[in-house]
Amino acid sequence: MASSSSAYVQAEAFPDGVTEYVPLRNKKYDMRKPHITEQPITLKNWYQHVNWLNTTFIIFVPLMGTVSAYWVPLHMKTAIFAVAYYYFAGLGITAGYHRLWAHTSYKASLPLRIFLAAGGAAAVEGSARWWSRDHRAHHRYTDTEKDPYSVRKGLLYSHIGWMVMKQNPRRIGRTDISDLNEDPVVVWQHRNYLKSVIVMALVVPTLACGLLWGDFLGGFIYGGILRIFFIQQATFCVNSLAHWLGDQPFDDRNSPRDHVITAFVTLGEGYHNFHHEFPSDFRNAIEWWQYDPTKWAIWIWKQMGLAYNLKTFPQNEIEKGRLQQLQKKLDQKRTTLDWGIPLENLPVVSWDDFVAESKNGKAWVAIAGVIHDVGKFIADHPGGKALISAAVGKDATAIFNGGVYDHSNAAHNLLSTMRVGVLRGGCEVEIWKRAQSENKDVAAINDSTGQRIVRAGTQATRVTQPVASADAA
Known part of the structure; x- marks a missing residue:
């Protein structure tokens, strides 16, 4: 405990230009006050370690909806609405919380920002300000103790455990969110988060299904509660499955991975290895055949004049990263082969x-x-x-x-x-x-493991044939 505390003090003293996180909703909270996470979990204090607000929205409410669905029939119109509203809320997270506010990979007009903030509230995953702050810390301190949902702490923890258990805000990596504090849409949603959630996640689907085709209860259960559950679990897969399942075509030093299954579940967020290497790119999928509806939604908004300044990383640099990772894999494969005893x-x-x-x-x-x-x-x-x-x-x-x-x-x-x-x-x-x-063109080349690279035609036993001279007259 002492070592981690001292490490935190050193990081806090580093002049990186980042200001400390300041709560906007509960200004009475004292960041210097000892946090409950600094005490071990016991039978007497376990309930103090639980984040009851998150637990209610993530576990208790979905359980209630699942049980209620046994008695509430699902009508086709309600099912179609629930799917459509799922995509609306999903884009609020992927295109709004993630690519717009967390990574500023593009800029959005005021109407689009309001639309995305409303969709994010319908997903019930925290405010855009809180979500983006933690996600920036996740990128800056990936797989470390300062990563708020590090997969190194376990797949279940990275998926849901970090949400239902309280976290010490002083142990989360420090990030700069001054730009978010200057966005009135972000600040308003943050300060009115609970009201936004109740209206967008529950009231709107209930009234929409009820007033349009008389299915108030179905709208509440399927368009509201169960839709919330599915979109939460899908989004959480970015923190868990996307760091556990798939390939690492750009870098394998950290856990992020690319996989089509995660992409399908998360509206295109599954190409996570690419995203962690090039986080400022508004795309997650760069190939035409890769599934990334969020990318196309942002592109369409650009054509409509709602989005602008879409950022893409230079293709030359992307190919460099891909090639370097291929070279690393070749080096690893080369070490498993018998190239003979070195001449020396x-x-x-x-x-x-x-x-x-x-x-x-x-x-x-x-x-x-x-x-x-x-x-x-x-x-x-x-x-x-x-x-x-x-x-x-x-x-x-x-x-x-x-x-x-x-x-x-x-x-x-x-x-x-x-x-x-x-x-x-x-x-x-x-x-x-x-x-x-x-022959000054001959030079030994070693790979990243220190093993000599022997290319076709450069073996020690390969002797170049002499150039044929002109026949005598």
């Missing part, structure tokens, strides 16, 4: 010892200054036993590189796994060594 780790053998060992029964062949034991391969040699046996105890550099047959890339790779030594001398060997040392 092989023993140095004189030409006379090489010849003597070959006469004493070892099937040693010298190619480009490297000694190879081909004994186990003689029977499998595609050219026949006689041809490879004839090269034992000899310098077969020319034979292997076109004198008899210009061997394939696969043959050079296989040969590298048979290395047993490096020759100290030898006529053709010395000529090759001198040619290699004088």
